Amino acid sequence: MAIVSNFDMKRFGKSILWTVTALLFTATSLAQTEEDANEESLFHQFQEFKTADEKMTFFFNAEDLYRENSTYDWLELVTLNLNAAIKNNDKEDIKKFQLMQARIFYDLGDYDKSLAITKDLYEEIEDLDIYLVSKLLDLMDDNYGQLTMYPEQIDIREKKRDMGIMESVAFYDIYSNLGMYRKAMDDYIANVKRTIEENDFYGQAEYYNNLGNYLRLDGSTPTALSYYKKAKGFADVFLDNVTRKKSENVLREAFLLKGVIEGNIGKCHVDLKEYEQAIPYLEAAINRIKENSNNNREYASEITENSLAISECYLLLKNYAKATDYLSDNLQTNTTENLLKKNRLLALYYEMTEDYKSSASYLRKEIRIRDSISEHESQLRQQQLSTVMMKNLKYSQDMLAEQKLALEKQRNENLAKDKRNSLVLISLLFTLLGFAGLVYAYLKSIKNQRLIAEQKYIIENSLVEKDSLLKEIHHRVKNNLQMVSSLLSLQTKNTRSKAAIEALEEGKSRVKAMALIHQKLYQNEDLSVIEMQSYIESLINSVQSVYKKGGHNINITVDAEGVELDIDRAIPFGLILNELVSNSFKYAFPHGDENGKIYIHLRKNGEHEGYFEYSDNGVGLPEDTEERANTSMGIRLMNRLANQLQTTLNIDKNGDEGVRYWFSFK
Structure with missing residues (x-):
């Protein structure tokens, strides 16, 4: 009902027809692509499509889009198509190519530019078909998450729910980013556990790994370790199951998940000061992620965290040569937390090797970085936390308001029904005086019901x-x-x-x-x-x-x-x-x-x-x-x-x- 109220009926019917046709077309095209994979790349297949609708559907449904051509090649190609649409003044095609361009900027890590494009498209959301709206809101959700703009991210998810794109709204990733790990875990269990089939071993591995993350971040390291080991068991079962055929992409994702889990097990052992037990898990995790990630930026942070953890192990075991191998300048520290940890470990290394001047230098770097961000981050985090909790409260109040309206509507219907019944009884009273005794009994029953209601109220309060x-x-x-x-x-x-x-x-x-x-x-x-x-x-x-x-x-x-x-x-x-x-x-x-x-x-x-x-x-x-x-x-x-x-x-x-x-x- 929310979608129909926001879109013209004819445009909505046309968009649904177009979406179904495009999906069928894409399914056929992808099937053909699998047969001719060695003959023609995804990059050239995209260019062979004639319409913007076909190109957009292919773009958002193709697997591993950048395996043969870089993101910059795709950005140049999509920009050429966008310029051609602008030259032809085709407003519908312009929006489709702008959305593809925004997605490429997101994959490049330029979230601000991606968000700027999607915001412009969002202002015209009433004129977009439902398929384009779905992809637009998903991309805005991802951008707000990367930019830690959690209140705006919540608004987008509520928009998706209101438009029927999502059945329910979950906020566990936002709660986790704000440090509310127990609340995140409760919301994650409530929304995800019921969706995982018993024989979905990959899903079970991912589920228990995420539970372990929430517990480890909350300080419950021993319990987190048991969940990580359970997750690793499910991942091994999935990979060892030879009865189910798995594509190369599925196997790569499974090995990546196993690598992430092994890294988490290693980090738990580090937290428990079990350094010799941690090292094999961390080394296995780094090698497995490097072998299967294809330099994916999404997993660069995992490699950095595991490298810092293994460096800490070797430092505390006084194996300085190994420690410095993992603390090299080539180590990417994309997050402030990883940069601070790297500086702390370098300071510890120079202190342990009695180079106190270098140690003091790295400690000063850490203090400067921490001082420059701590106050701003603290204020921003408090503002975001306050806003998120207010939105969460508003969401709960809206749900209660909807329930109250439904109850009020039912009450009014019951009152109207009671009124009609009373009129019938009154007419019967004047028409059939012989039923006076029945009317008296009815009135008495009404009185009894009121007494029962009052007693029920007293009992509930008690x-x-x-x-x-x-x-x-x-x-x-x-x-x-x-x-x-x-x-x-x-x-x-x-x-x-x-x-x-x-x-x-x-x-x-x-x-x-x-x-x-x-x-x-x-x-x-x-x-x-x-x-x-x-x-x-x-x-x-x-x-x-x-x-x-x-x-x-x-x-x-x-x-x-x-x-x-x-x-x-x-x-x-x-x-x-x-x-x-x-x-x-x-x-x-x-x-x-x-x-x-x-x-x-x-x-x-x-x-x-x-x-x-x-x-x-x-x-x-x-x-x-x-x-x-x-x-x-x-x-x-x-x-x-x-x-x-x-x-x-x-x-x-x-x-x-x-x-x-x-x-x-x-």
């Missing part, structure tokens, strides 16, 4: 108050448990007995596990359940803070996404998991945890049943485990907690290769 009280109770319980934990910490400092200290630390860890349950409850909108993925991650971080000397290099995989438990099941479950993780940190890896792995799996087998599994690859359980079970407080505690879950804790011993605990629960 439920809201009770929810607030419950949140306050959970908050206070959490605070009280934290106070207990603090008291145990004080007692630990005043105790000299090693056994007593360990017992107090174990008690403090258990108290924190229960406090975390109440914290998650009062933070949730739904007070009846707890989202277990985030709770388990928070619990692991809490246990790591207790055992500061161990556990930080263990690769922990948590698979509990989408599982929710009520408080009666969450508390015993959390205490059991607390005991298991604590035991792994204390006993499973006595010779170091460099290769340590912990796997935590939780799933629902229906509405009221679930399955839990915990395993590590440590030294395993001692031979006298069954005898110790009668005296060990931890094992007895876990068995009693399992009884609360109406289940039995099962233990599988794997000799010297770890242990596995599992149980099903209701």
Whole structure:
């Protein structure tokens, strides 16, 4: 309806007919192109088309347009066609060639010039056909994103939605660029996850890589690393699948994605100070991206980031020759962040090699660059963030307003219907006096409905108050448990007995596990359940803070996404998991945890049943485990907690290769 209101019906019908015809023509042309690829280049095929419509459709649908001729060759060719259209005063053709010219400027990285052309075309959007409008808005969206003009980018996306080009609007890339990584991840999951098929391994790899990016940028490096490894697994499955034919372009894109993922894994290891583990991933990523990118500017930043990361590894490992190989002057630093990092690494290199004059010089460069941009960027970022949030609020308000209008319309219809019914009843009252009793019953029912509505209103208000009280109770319980934990910490400092200290630390860890349950409850909108993925991650971080000397290099995989438990099941479950993780940190890896792995799996087998599994690859359980079970407080505690879950804790011993605990629960 929005499109029809903005365009003349005849022009709209003509544009749709032209678009379908052009797409069919292009499909036929592209099929023929594949057969004659060795005989004629895309550049010459473009010149053979007679009309601007055919040339534009071919231009925007051809794959790898610049594989044989450079962007400058295409710019010269399109400009010649544009000049010819201007000479003939053909306004429709002028717009088509201007749009192609804007696209080439974008591919060259001249976003300002590209945007200037598209803005001129945008002013005449009412006169453009829907195909041209779609390509125009897509290009403006890309330009605003590259120029960090996020409020304008949001306006363009809302325009695409209003014109029916997009069904819904997503802003996760904008949130990420503004540093709102958790909000970006939530919006990304909401808009993208449902669109990926289960057997779409490439899509799954891309999805988990992006989730890892949001988590790494938000500081959750261990969790991000697990998502990157999952993404790499899907990428390997896609590339190893020989049953599905893949074109050369598809394979190149898949290898590029794998290279990006390997680089991200390497950067996670750098953040975790695991430099020797990071280097193979970073080297593989650089080589793979260079082999498949064909000097694509889009991937130049990836190569730079990986080169800086690997240089940092070699510097901190004191391999200065390797470090300087990756810090060469040929390294492209297209972004301010990469330039600052390069200067910092050069300053560190000269400091470590005792060339303090050069080190000070690079530090001064970094300070000058940072001072020149920090204040401006900070103000601009605050303005953009404020504008984006206002637009997001306005978008939500518009949605609510639309819903309110729909409800108001329905209410008016119901009122009109009630009025008609009343008139009928009144006419029946005067016509058929014998139905007086029926009328009385009807009026009484109306009164009852009003009483029910009033009672419903009172009950709803009461439920809201009770929810607030419950949140306050959970908050206070959490605070009280934290106070207990603090008291145990004080007692630990005043105790000299090693056994007593360990017992107090174990008690403090258990108290924190229960406090975390109440914290998650009062933070949730739904007070009846707890989202277990985030709770388990928070619990692991809490246990790591207790055992500061161990556990930080263990690769922990948590698979509990989408599982929710009520408080009666969450508390015993959390205490059991607390005991298991604590035991792994204390006993499973006595010779170091460099290769340590912990796997935590939780799933629902229906509405009221679930399955839990915990395993590590440590030294395993001692031979006298069954005898110790009668005296060990931890094992007895876990068995009693399992009884609360109406289940039995099962233990599988794997000799010297770890242990596995599992149980099903209701």
